[in-house]
Amino acid sequence: MKNSKLPVILLILLAGILRFWDIGHNPPGVYVDEAHQGYNAYSLLKTGRDQYGMAWPVMTKLFGSYASSLYTYFSVVPIAILGLSAVSVRLVSALSGMGLVFLIAATFGPWAGWVVAVSPVFVFFSRGAFEANLGLFLFLIGFIGCLRASGRHQTLLPSFILLSISGYAYHAERLVSGLFIIFFSWYALRNKLHKKYIFPALAVSLVILVPLIRVSLYPAVNTRLRELAEPSGYSSRLLAYFSPVNLFSRPDPDVQRSFPEVSVFYWWMIIPFLAGVYRLIRARKLFLPGILVVFILPTALTRDYFSTVRVLPFFILLSLIIARGLSGLKPRLLWMCVLTIISLAELYPNLVLLKHERSNIWGYPYRQLASRLEYLSPLPVVIDNSRAKPLDILLAFYNRTDPNILQSRYPSSWIADYYDHPEYSPDTDLGKIQIRPIIWRRDVSVNQFLIGDQLAVSPGQVAEHHLQLVDQVTDINGVPVLFIYRTRPE
Numbered sequence: 271m272k273n274s275k276l277p278v279i280l281l282i283l284l285a286g287i288l289r290f291w292d293i294g295h296n297p298p299g300v301y302v303d304e305a306h307q308g309y310n311a312y313s314l315l316k317t318g319r320d321q322y323g324m325a326w327p328v329m330t331k332l333f334g335s336y337a338s339s340l341y342t343y344f345s346v347v348p349i350a351i352l353g354l355s356a357v358s359v360r361l362v363s364a365l366s367g368m369g370l371v372f373l374i375a376a377t378f379g380p381w382a383g384w385v386v387a388v389s390p391v392f393v394f395f396s397r398g399a400f401e402a403n404l405g406l407f408l409f410l411i412g413f414i415g416c417l418r419a420s421g422r423h424q425t426l427l428p429s430f431i432l433l434s435i436s437g438y439a440y441h442a443e444r445l446v447s448g449l450f451i452i453f454f455s456w457y458a459l460r461n462k463l464h465k466k467y468i469f470p471a472l473a474v475s476l477v478i479l480v481p482l483i484r485v486s487l488y489p490a491v492n493t494r495l496r497e498l499a500e501p502s503g504y505s506s507r508l509l510a511y512f513s514p515v516n517l518f519s520r521p522d523p524d525v526q527r528s529f530p531e532v533s534v535f536y537w538w539m540i541i542p543f544l545a546g547v548y549r550l551i552r553a554r555k556l557f558l559p560g561i562l563v564v565f566i567l568p569t570a571l572t573r574d575y576f577s578t579v580r581v582l583p584f585f586i587l588l589s590l591i592i593a594r595g596l597s598g599l600k601p602r603l604l605w606m607c608v609l610t611i612i613s614l615a616e617l618y619p620n621l622v623l624l625k626h627e628r629s630n631i632w633g634y635p636y637r638q639l640a641s642r643l644e645y646l647s648p649l650p651v652v653i654d655n656s657r658a659k660p661l662d663i664l665l666a667f668y669n670r671t672d673p674n675i676l677q678s679r680y681p682s683s684w685i686a687d688y689y690d691h692p693e694y695s696p697d698t699d700l701g702k703i704q705i706r707p708i709i710w711r712r713d714v715s716v717n718q719f720l721i722g723d724q725l726a727v728s729p730g731q732v733a734e735h736h737l738q739l740v741d742q743v744t745d746i747n748g749v750p751v752l753f754i755y756r757t758r759p760e
Contacts, residue, residue, distance in 0.1 A: 308359030367396025405439030542595030654722030
């Protein structure tokens with residue numbers, strides 16, 4: 271084995287440890303989007319249809335909007351092998367994260383691979399079922415293939431194919447991949463890459479994207495995009511993605527998309543980042559800054575101040591700049607070991623905090639509740655959802671509910687007009703289980719179980735309606751968060 275392969279092998283091992291260690295329990299539970307991906311893959315495996323009864327949709331309904339389906343399709347195989355669980359639904363993302371490290375290290379060198387292997391943003395999104403991570407992996411293969419197309423023209427067609435497929439993986443790639451294909455085609459023609467390679471590749475890309483374009487023409491499919499769109503304040507949001515505070519100090523404002531106390535990159539990485547910027551300026555390499563702008567333009571059009579999940583390709587390019595700043599450190603292996611220890615000293619506490627501070631956000635109490643529901647008597651159950659929506663997909667995921675039960679709730683007209691019905695009601699029935707707000711004047715007169723948090727069922731209501739505490743569900747730290755009461759209508 272050549273010594274040049276050793277750093278890449280070590281980086282893949284490091285990436286695997288950071289992405290797979292305790293992946294089934296950290297993050298604890300599953301988030302609702304993960305449950306949606308996993309359960310629909312389970313439903314497709316069992317029935318060939320999603321939870322609404324649609325056979326292999328281009329995009330799937332997601333709580334009032336539509337989500338890309340490619341991650342769901344990729345998850346069918348691991349769920350068939352491992353069963354429906356947090357591990358099986360996160361496996362595609364974790365493998366995509368490892369693939370990113372290999373591609374970056376093999377293409378841009380060990381330092382670039384190292385930055386991607388240990389940076390918090392890439393570790394975090396590889397440990398959850400984030401379709402953006404799969405989209406990034408597919409996009410990156412196509413991106414690297416395009417970079418090599420100037421010397422190997424035959425790589426252009428498969429690269430454009432993968433870029434087009436990445437558009438089916440995540441909403442951001444629908445825009446970014448299309449913009450990059452246009453940008454690179456212009457760049458290649460300007461630099462005299464022969465037309466006979468460019469135009470056939472563009473034609474094939476268009477054919478691949480036809481189903482996605484067709485579905486995207488439905489107004490309902492773009493509900494989420496319209497909700498997020500906010501043209502005003504564009505320049506300030508664009509600059510937010512270049513803010514050192516957002517990149518090196520402050521976590522993502524969305525607590526489901528970051529570790530508790532670490533940013534996109536470690537604080538100390540700002541030093542090699544500035545060194546890398548200086549080297550790029552001296553070398554007058556303007557291609558990379560041009561791509562940076564292309565990657566970030568669509569996201570800056572949304573109302574979110576700073577959303578990491580939508581700009582993962584942008585963070586890959588920032589990683590290359592950081593790696594350029596680190597490349598002068600010698601001996602390389604020694605410095606990698608030292609910086610790995612420094613990075614892990616900051617990452618490990620955040621993994622612990624993620625598990626213990628955010629278990630409720632990641633649906634951990636409902637994993638515990640799902641196992642308790644099996645042992646309740648045949649009496650009806652009402653689960654309050656005043657503050658936790660949606661719960662039906664979490665319980666269906668944890669209990670591996672027969673997909674036919676969920677599919678039977680929707681009329682056949684929904685299938686005929688699948689892409690015209692984004693509406694979603696969090697109030698629903700799963701057999702004897704009703705998921706809705708508690709209606710006190712009615713529910714206390716029925717012999718049944720009522721389940722909710724302390725705000726849903728206060729001590730005063732317990733005393734007033736003579737409710738019997740049957741059980742309670744705790745968070746991962748042992749603090750009671752859900753309470754199971756039995757009514758006593760007599």
